[in-house]
Amino acid sequence: MAAEPGRTQHAHPTGGSVVTNTRLEQDYDRALGWYPTRWRRTHGPAMLGTLLDVADGEGRTRPAHGELAELRWQGLRERVNAVVPGDVRVLAASIGTGAAAGFALVYLLAVSWVPWGPPAGTAWPDLPAFGPFRNPGVLFAVPILLGALAALGRQRMLAHLAGVLAVLGIVVARITVQATENWNGPGTTTLVTVAALIIVANTGAPRDRRALGTAFGVVTAGLALFVGLQLPTGHPFEATLLTDGSWWGAGVTPALLGVVGVLVLVAVGGLVRGRHTVLAAALAVAWMPWAVAGTITLRYFAAEGGASVLMAVGSTLMALTALVIARRVPQRSRRERA
Amino acid sequence: MREPTLLVLTSLAGGRKHGYGLIGDAAELSDGRVRLKVGTLYAVLDRLLDQGLVASAGEEVVDGRLRRYFELTDAGADALDTEVRRIEANAAAARARLTAWRPSPAARSMHIRPGGAS
Numbered sequence: 001m002a003a004e005p006g007r008t009q010h011a012h013p014t015g016g017s018v019v020t021n022t023r024l025e026q027d028y029d030r031a032l033g034w035y036p037t038r039w040r041r042t043h044g045p046a047m048l049g050t051l052l053d054v055a056d057g058e059g060r061t062r063p064a065h066g067e068l069a070e071l072r073w074q075g076l077r078e079r080v081n082a083v084v085p086g087d088v089r090v091l092a093a094s095i096g097t098g099a100a101a102g103f104a105l106v107y108l109l110a111v112s113w114v115p116w117g118p119p120a121g122t123a124w125p126d127l128p129a130f131g132p133f134r135n136p137g138v139l140f141a142v143p144i145l146l147g148a149l150a151a152l153g154r155q156r157m158l159a160h161l162a163g164v165l166a167v168l169g170i171v172v173a174r175i176t177v178q179a180t181e182n183w184n185g186p187g188t189t190t191l192v193t194v195a196a197l198i199i200v201a202n203t204g205a206p207r208d209r210r211a212l213g214t215a216f217g218v219v220t221a222g223l224a225l226f227v228g229l230q231l232p233t234g235h236p237f238e239a240t241l242l243t244d245g246s247w248w249g250a251g252v253t254p255a256l257l258g259v260v261g262v263l264v265l266v267a268v269g270g271l272v273r274g275r276h277t278v279l280a281a282a283l284a285v286a287w288m289p290w291a292v293a294g295t296i297t298l299r300y301f302a303a304e305g306g307a308s309v310l311m312a313v314g315s316t317l318m319a320l321t322a323l324v325i326a327r328r329v330p331q332r333s334r335r336e337r338a
Numbered sequence: 339m340r341e342p343t344l345l346v347l348t349s350l351a352g353g354r355k356h357g358y359g360l361i362g363d364a365a366e367l368s369d370g371r372v373r374l375k376v377g378t379l380y381a382v383l384d385r386l387l388d389q390g391l392v393a394s395a396g397e398e399v400v401d402g403r404l405r406r407y408f409e410l411t412d413a414g415a416d417a418l419d420t421e422v423r424r425i426e427a428n429a430a431a432a433r434a435r436l437t438a439w440r441p442s443p444a445a446r447s448m449h450i451r452p453g454g455a456s
Contacts, residue, residue, distance in 0.1 A: 043380050049404045049405055050356070054376060071377045
């Protein structure tokens with residue numbers, strides 16, 4: 001088909017060709033290019049027609065203010081949804097927010113602050129104190145806890161803002177550690193794990209308060225128990241002060257993470273069999289920060305290179321498989337969440 | 339169920355519609371309060387199609403523009419009915435409480451300011 005003067009002919013995602021005859025149409029067509037290919041094939045031509053109908057109805061020959069930005073934003077969202085479906089992201093973000101808050105609370109109390117211990121700077125004179133704190137973990141722990149409170153209060157934007165502040169806290173903590181050569185960290189394992197927890201917590205709207213509360217309870221109780229037990233030392237509940245290194249070496253040990261990883265695998269498998277595919281995928285995604293911690297600690301704390309690779313590959317495959325299943329197999333009660 | 343989803347299902351309960359028709363009907367149903375953006379509308383429709391609550395109901399080309407029609411499915415009607423019952427039950431409970439409500443003396447005193455009650 002030859003294009004008429006003033007018109008542009010171009011290939012269309014549906015395989016044929018369309019003629020765009022106005023600047024307005026071209027603007028909309030370019031904005032729709034932000035959507036994934038599958039979406040454009042399914043909805044692209046009808047969306048374009050609707051956009052032009054709305055513009056005609058409003059007597060416009062240019063896009064409305066913010067209209068193209070909204071289309072691009074929705075297109076990006078659909079691209080993310082094509083990888084991690086929206087309902088999975090909501091649940092994973094809720095679980096991730098609760099888990100991050102649990103980690104932040106126990107780390108703050110057991111390593112960074114220890115309000116029941118001797119004043120900072122006295123027990124270990126070589127250790128640079130950070131105000132009343134023993135390391136700058138407070139910089140990311142407090143924003144994470146505030147973010148969880150914001151999520152519980154359904155303040156989504158505040159929760160995401162707290163996530164941004166927590167990332168800044170990680171960066172400042174890292175700079176502080178390097179500047180002071182502070183051997184109480186937070187070390188790379190802690191910072192990378194916390195960063196991964198923040199990423200998962202911000203993959204969607206953390207609006208499932210039950211999932212958030214459950215994850216917070218389980219993670220807080222589990223971490224408090226094992227950080228207190230310090231199983232490898234053989235002296236449970238004796239140590240008052242905990243270094244960043246012993247958090248991973250004696251508390252949240254590589255062996256513990258390995259065992260929990262197996263339990264998560266069993267749980268995800270059971271959920272998939274029961275067709276709770278969204279929860280299965282969300283759990284598998286929310287496990288990834290812990291898989292990162294397990295991979296690092298198995299490699300550098302336990303010197304178990306093979307187990308480290310198994311943790312990384314196994315956890316990634318589990319998450320990818322669960323996501324594929326969640327996209328293809330409808331959740332049992334999906335209709336109820338329309 | 340979020341408001342855009344409720345309005346789309348409500349609109350389709352009145353018969354099949356295309357995108358532009360849905361936007362206009364949603365505005366009318368909400369007394370002009372909700373003006374669905376095209377990106378939001380098709381995100382809602384895509385999810386409802388995926389869940390089987392809405393189905394495609396034909397296409398036509400008008401002035402060189404494609405119009406795709408959508409219609410409510412039986413499952414969509416059930417979902418809308420369930421949501422309407424939930425809203426009605428909540429509204430009835432709220433209405434009953436409001437009818438019986440009288441401001442407590444403490445609440446009344448909070449509105450009294452120097453120079454008179456506000």
